Amino acid sequence: MKKKLTALILAVTLLAVFLPVLSASAENGKIKLTCVEGTPSQHGLPPENCFDGDDHTKWCVTGNAVYVIFKAEKATKIAGYSLTTADDNNIAVGRNPRDWTFSGSNDGENWTVLDTRTGCRKMKDVNFTAYIFGAEAKEAYQYFKLDVTRIVNGSCIQLSEIGLVTDPSLIPADDKEQEEETYPSGLKFIDGTESPYGCPPENLVDGMTQTKWCHSEQTSFVTFESITPVAIAGYKLVTADDNNTSPGRNPKDWTLYGSNDLESWQIIDQVKNDNKMRDVNFTPFSYKLKKQAPEYRYFRLEVTRIANGQCLQLSEIQLVTDPDELEDVAEAENFPVGEVIVPYKTATVDGVVSEGEWDGATALVLNVEDTRGWYDNGAGIVGDTSVLSSHTNKDFTSSVRLMYADGYLYYLEERTDTTPFYGSSNELRAYCQDSTLFWLYNSKTKMAPDVFSVFAKNSDYNDGKPYIVYAAGNNQDGAIELNIEIQSTVTENGFVIEAKIPLSETTVSEKDLALGYIRCTFCSVNIFNQGFSGNAEELWTGFGYQAQYTGVEQWRYSPSVVLTGREYDYQPDTEPEEDDEWETDPGANTETKAAAASGAAVTDAPGENESGGLIWYIVAGAAVVIIAACVIAILKTGKKK
Numbered sequence: 001m002k003k004k005l006t007a008l009i010l011a012v013t014l015l016a017v018f019l020p021v022l023s024a025s026a027e028n029g030k031i032k033l034t035c036v037e038g039t040p041s042q043h044g045l046p047p048e049n050c051f052d053g054d055d056h057t058k059w060c061v062t063g064n065a066v067y068v069i070f071k072a073e074k075a076t077k078i079a080g081y082s083l084t085t086a087d088d089n090n091i092a093v094g095r096n097p098r099d100w101t102f103s104g105s106n107d108g109e110n111w112t113v114l115d116t117r118t119g120c121r122k123m124k125d126v127n128f129t130a131y132i133f134g135a136e137a138k139e140a141y142q143y144f145k146l147d148v149t150r151i152v153n154g155s156c157i158q159l160s161e162i163g164l165v166t167d168p169s170l171i172p173a174d175d176k177e178q179e180e181e182t183y184p185s186g187l188k189f190i191d192g193t194e195s196p197y198g199c200p201p202e203n204l205v206d207g208m209t210q211t212k213w214c215h216s217e218q219t220s221f222v223t224f225e226s227i228t229p230v231a232i233a234g235y236k237l238v239t240a241d242d243n244n245t246s247p248g249r250n251p252k253d254w255t256l257y258g259s260n261d262l263e264s265w266q267i268i269d270q271v272k273n274d275n276k277m278r279d280v281n282f283t284p285f286s287y288k289l290k291k292q293a294p295e296y297r298y299f300r301l302e303v304t305r306i307a308n309g310q311c312l313q314l315s316e317i318q319l320v321t322d323p324d325e326l327e328d329v330a331e332a333e334n335f336p337v338g339e340v341i342v343p344y345k346t347a348t349v350d351g352v353v354s355e356g357e358w359d360g361a362t363a364l365v366l367n368v369e370d371t372r373g374w375y376d377n378g379a380g381i382v383g384d385t386s387v388l389s390s391h392t393n394k395d396f397t398s399s400v401r402l403m404y405a406d407g408y409l410y411y412l413e414e415r416t417d418t419t420p421f422y423g424s425s426n427e428l429r430a431y432c433q434d435s436t437l438f439w440l441y442n443s444k445t446k447m448a449p450d451v452f453s454v455f456a457k458n459s460d461y462n463d464g465k466p467y468i469v470y471a472a473g474n475n476q477d478g479a480i481e482l483n484i485e486i487q488s489t490v491t492e493n494g495f496v497i498e499a500k501i502p503l504s505e506t507t508v509s510e511k512d513l514a515l516g517y518i519r520c521t522f523c524s525v526n527i528f529n530q531g532f533s534g535n536a537e538e539l540w541t542g543f544g545y546q547a548q549y550t551g552v553e554q555w556r557y558s559p560s561v562v563l564t565g566r567e568y569d570y571q572p573d574t575e576p577e578e579d580d581e582w583e584t585d586p587g588a589n590t591e592t593k594a595a596a597a598s599g600a601a602v603t604d605a606p607g608e609n610e611s612g613g614l615i616w617y618i619v620a621g622a623a624v625v626i627i628a629a630c631v632i633a634i635l636k637t638g639k640k641k
Contacts, residue, residue: 038068075140084161094153104141192222212240238316247279248308248338258296308338344565351487377557383545421527427461514568521551521558
């Protein structure tokens with residue numbers, strides 16, 4: 001009896017192991033699908049992955065217009081087809097197809113359209129989920145083709161599996177009901193400036209902050225409709241998904257219009273040189289009207305200038321009728337700029353700012369009250385920050401301005417400092433006394449930047465005169481003093497420095513300046529404890545702090561240098577490299593994999609290894625034989641005893 005029980009347990013155990021394999025093999029063997037051709041992947045994720053029976057692999061392609069052709073093992077009359085989302089749709093949103101055509105053929109050349117979708121948003125940003133679409137065919141086909149002409153958002157399309165459905169009962173009842181092109185925001189897109197990055201203007205009113213409108217035009221617009229006419233008290237503009245790492249893309253100048261006929265437009269609000277929006281992600285910024293606007297059905301946002309760079313991006317615009325819903329965001333008196341205007345002018349290097357001498361040059365400003373609230377892209381205050389609660393801008397403020405003419409860069413630094421410290425035995429090293437480090441970064445070569453350490457004076461060095469120490473490649477240990485024109489004026493509460501730096505002493509050229517390749521940033525050391533020994537290693541332990549502008553040690557985010565006041569005829573040596581900031585890693589994978597949700601409706605099978613099914617049948621058959629043999633042997637042994 002015990003032997004029989006043992007045999008039974010063994011049989012059940014082995015069957016539990018092998019039957020799922022057999023079952024899966026049989027399921028996949030219904031209709032074998034093989035990839036014939038398709039748009040290749042730039043990311044090592046080819047179209048063949050859609051037919052391997054594994055939804056943890058995927059086809060991922062950069063581009064809005066892609067296709068794949070696949071072949072069934074035999075001609076099949078279908079009721080529909082399935083598209084399965086990939087492994088990271090929940091974090092890489094917008095990669096599902098939106099517009100496409102599904103066709104059938106019996107020769108792979110002449111195609112019959114079986115289904116067309118336009119503006120389809122039934123596929124959601126979830127992982128490993130199959131969506132079934134009806135495509136009733138009048139006859140059987142062996143070849144099938146999926147042509148995708150547009151995706152929901154972004155630059156990549158991805159799918160993990162494509163399958164065929166033969167059972168009409170599995171087609172959703174509402175399959176042919178097209179979704180309305182109105183969105184949860186209560187606004188409907190009409191027209192707007194298109195995006196080359198797959199981030200279209202309709203994203204601005206789709207009710208989802210995870211999508212965005214992003215383009216490279218200098219001026220742009222988006223026109224949209226309110227479901228019902230509204231009299232707004234203001235509106236909100238919402239930043240996008242990566243403002244913290246791609247600063248300067250917020251609008252700077254814009255106008256909001258209203259209309260009731262799409263022909264006659266009235267100005268609702270006009271903003272110039274906005275300083276409210278910050279480089280933070282998914283954040284709404286409110287703009288309250290001086291008085292309630294009349295009732296309008298249609299609205300148009302026209303942007304005429306952005307904060308910096310070549311791209312505008314916004315995730316949402318929200319119309320607000322209740323003024324109490326509009327948060328009052330104060331404009332920053334001082335906030336990092338994205339663009340440094342450098343006029344073609346000369347300055348008298350005397351340590352005195354004459355009237356009008358530096359007009360037109362952008363001032364990069366560091367201070368206590370504003371800078372301590374900066375956190376992104378290298379900006380902020382580091383070191384001993386315990387004194388910041390008692391320090392004000394009168395205790396520390398530092399600003400830098402630049403001009404350029406005839407091969408020389410003119411440098412102006414103005415500092416307010418109630419605790420000046422000018423003594424150090426390590427006179428060529430920054431951080432050993434009050435100093436400023438100024439960097440010039442070439443975004444074309446992407447090499448380590450030039451650094452200039454600027455000193456107003458040193459009590460025991462250079463006869464107490466100002467000087468600048470220079471190092472290429474940010475190698476501060478190899479810095480040398482420049483023999484240049486430089487003068488400073490030291491006062492009771494700070495100092496002024498003017499310098500004339502020849503570009504020939506640096507790695508920067510006029511051509512790179514004129515073509516906009518150069519970025520700049522700076523930091524200033526403030527030693528507030530006069531007991532400081534001059535040992536840089538001890539600086540941040542009770543003696544001083546360092547205020548940093550955007551881009552310190554994160555050079556690509558530093559402000560762009562823009563030369564003005566003179567025409568240049570320089571031409572780029574090569575075409576600019578394509579910006580890769582727009583694309584989320586197409587191979588990104590979540591830590592936790594969700595279970596496949598394709599169900600019995602999907603009848604796809606391995607395409608790359610068509611012999612796989614046969615192998616598993618052999619293995620499963622052998623397993624059954626082994627199980628039977630084991631059971632018989634155990635039972636016979638029991639009888640002999």
